[in-house]
Structures are given as C-alpha cells and as structure tokens.
Amino acid sequence: MPKTRDITITLTIDQIAQVVLESADAGPLERILAGLDSVEEFRRVVLELLDQGQEYSRPALRSLLVLSALPLDGAECELTEIADVTGLPTSSLHRYLNTWKALGIVEQAPQSRKYRRRRSLPGTHRRG
Numbered sequence: 001m002p003k004t005r006d007i008t009i010t011l012t013i014d015q016i017a018q019v020v021l022e023s024a025d026a027g028p029l030e031r032i033l034a035g036l037d038s039v040e041e042f043r044r045v046v047l048e049l050l051d052q053g054q055e056y057s058r059p060a061l062r063s064l065l066v067l068s069a070l071p072l073d074g075a076e077c078e079l080t081e082i083a084d085v086t087g088l089p090t091s092s093l094h095r096y097l098n099t100w101k102a103l104g105i106v107e108q109a110p111q112s113r114k115y116r117r118r119r120s121l122p123g124t125h126r127r128g
Contacts, residue, residue: 042064042068043065043068043069043085046061046064046065046068047065049061050062050065062086062088062092062096063096063099063100065086065088066082066086066088066093066096066097066100067100067105067106067117069081069082069085069086070082070106070115070116070117071116071117072117074116074117074118075116076109076112076114076115076116077114077115077116078113078114078115079093079094079097079113079115082097082115097115104118105117105118106118
C-alpha cells in the first residue's frame with residue numbers, strides 16, 4: 001500500500017464561498033446570485049438587454065445591474081462608486097439598494113453608509 005502524503009490547497013475567499021454555496025441547501029435566488037462570478041460579462045448582457053427597448057423590464061434589469069456592481073467578496077462600496085459603475089442616478093440607486101436591503105440581499109454599514117452584498121441570504125439553511 002503506497003504511503004499517503006499531505007496536500008495543501010489554498011483557496012480565495014470567493015472560492016470558499018462557492019464551495020460553501022454548492023454544499024448548502026441553496027434556494028433559487030441564491031443560486032442565481034452565485035452565478036454572478038463573471039460580473040463584467042453579466043453587466044455586458046444586462047446593458048445589451050437595456051439597449052434593446054421595450055421587450056424587457058427595464059427596472060428589473062437595472063436592479064440586477066445595481067446588484068452586479070457590488071463586489072462578490074463583500075467589500076463595501078460608496079453610492080457614488082455604484083453610480084459610476086452603473087451609470088444610474090443616485091436617486092434611482094437609493095430605491096434599488098433599499099429594495100435589495102429590504103430583501104436582505106444587501107447591507108449598509110451604519111457608520112460609513114457604504115453598501116455591500118450579504119455573504120449568505122436570509123432564510124438559507126445550511127447543512128450542519
């Protein structure tokens with residue numbers, strides 16, 4: 001029988017989050033949000049759909065665009081940073097972010113007033 005050797009694997013925070021997500025009882029929305037690992041590609045598709053006119057819900061697409069502007073690693077963003085990325089006015093951003101906050105998908109730091117994605121969604125049950 002061959003001898004066993006220890007192996008060390010280094011993962012990024014995003015890779016760890018993906019492993020945890022895939023091993024969890026994730027709901028449909030959490031699986032969709034986990035698919036936003038190619039944020040630039042996702043943004044490109046959303047912007048193309050927004051350019052196509054009335055065939056799609058513009059508010060729904062803009063809301064997803066706002067969510068895609070928040071880093072996957074949970075880093076905080078100022079409202080102006082999100083505005084720069086999305087091209088949306090801050091008044092609209094407030095409404096979209098407040099909606100995502102009400103759903104428990106986005107958090108806002110009380111002191112800095114910066115926004116970030118939540119690491120896990122409310123109501124998600126993990127295997128234990």
